Amino acid sequence: MSSAAQSVPEFLHKVAFLQDLDDQTLSILAARLVSRTIKGGEVIFRELDDSDVLYIVEQGRVVVSKHVRGDVDIVLTRFNPGDFFGEMGLFDAAPRSATAHAESDTVLWQLSRHAFEQILSDYPAIAARICYRLVMVFIQRLRATNEQAREAIRWGLEATGYSPEETPATFGRKST
């Protein structure tokens, strides 16, 4: 692990929740980021682990999954360079809701809850802009989750042959 250097702000420009911020602001944030390199196939965090860090993907690819049964998880989403995940850990102390794996060799930058709280107290204006952008991303992700739930249900319906709108009527005799 190493602290963020001068090169970091350039990369941070691509991150969705930081796109409004100028270089000076980004450098304040960058000073609080910590890098982490993960090999492909390794676990970044597991479901139910303690949660207090947000991750930003600089390189590689991350797959997030949720345990279904035994050794089987369902893939929820993937994150590519410029994406971030684990943001719930900045706001609440609940355990991780899903597991994150590196799908390939990956470089991540971590922002801890402690560091985020420092920004909140020392730079409220910056924190407000970051929070606003985060809310926008949460909304997008919530919409994506709804779509994912719909697809999962469609999968279930198709897998069990359930198709009510194509179903012929039941049999009956109405004597008239």
Place this chain on the structure above:
Amino acid sequence: MAEPAKLELLTRRPGEPGFEIHEVQSQQAYLGFRPGRPPETEWELTPQPRGLDGSRNYILKSHKRDNYLLLSPQEYFLWEHFDGHHSLNEISRALHFKFGSFDFEIIRQFLGKLYLAGLLNELQTTGLRRSVARRHERWWKGPLAAISKYWSRITIRVSDADHYCAALYDRGGFLLFRWSFLVLYGALLIGAIIAVSRLWPHMAEIAGRVATRPLLSTAIMLATIVFVAMLHVLVHALACKAYGRKVREMGFFLLQGLLPTFYADVTDIFLSSRRVRVMVDLSGPMVEVVCGSIAFIGAYCAEAGFAQSLLFGAGLVLWESALLNLYPFNFLELDGYNVLADLLAMPTLRQRALALVRRLPHRLRSGKMPDRAEWIQLGYLALCLVSVLAYLIVHLDAVGVKLFAWRSAP
């Protein structure tokens, strides 16, 4: 058609690093699906008489939803194999061995029927599914479907009809089905035939008196028809009770989406014999015959006048109504059609015949001639067409003659 839904599963091997991701399409899972019947307490299965092609249908009743399914021999085979242990892949192979080539779609349709009847574990997502489907529809299909849906729902129903019918049957309704009453109906019929033969020479005079008060005559005739139609349906229901079966509901609806009529849902008689079904079918038109006979006898006993003419007219209308009801070849599922369908052991004769017409050109092009059952269905359709055309020609001709007479009048 939408792409099949996909899920991605991430799997790990115990004790080994890394993971694998597999994409599973809904269709793959469908082949591995193992549908299971509910416990036997939740349904009742009754074999039907063999059809002309030697095949046997079955009626499956869902006690949970109180509805009925007509199972073809293939569907019965599927039902027998839906034991929760066999996958659809295995079942479809077994079906192929038993019946030869088949359309895989029949399995999906049968599953749909079972879900609808509550005879498989149901997923409570119908609304969601519909909203998904709606996104791909054309803008005008929605309102059109809504109009069609609400039109077809113009229905008044008494869902607790069985309770009322049972009470009515116990409080005297049973008498209608006693031998003594059947003898009485016969006597009335003979009396009516004699009355008609005596009154027939005075037909012009009798008809002329009805025409003197057209509005009153029409109103009384309509009221008579409606009242007797209600009695007709009630007697169907009582006949169903006479054979110990349930009347699911009674009410008013648009027969085949067109013809406003009263009805009694007597589907439960499919759990009885064919003879019982025919008896229940015939009991309704007997009401028109008996009421018409009483009207004719009344007309014969009455003094010459407006009342006599009305009674005679009512008798004619009711007998004609009985005849129309018993005539099976008119595209409508009236009592005569039901008798025919029961005698042929083809409870869905009309639907099958219409479905056959749609696929007949393709069948003939592929050199496959209709089998015996299909020839019967085609014969039914041909007779329906001829009957309806003859009816139209006769009536249009009558209208044409009148128009011609009116135009050429001085």
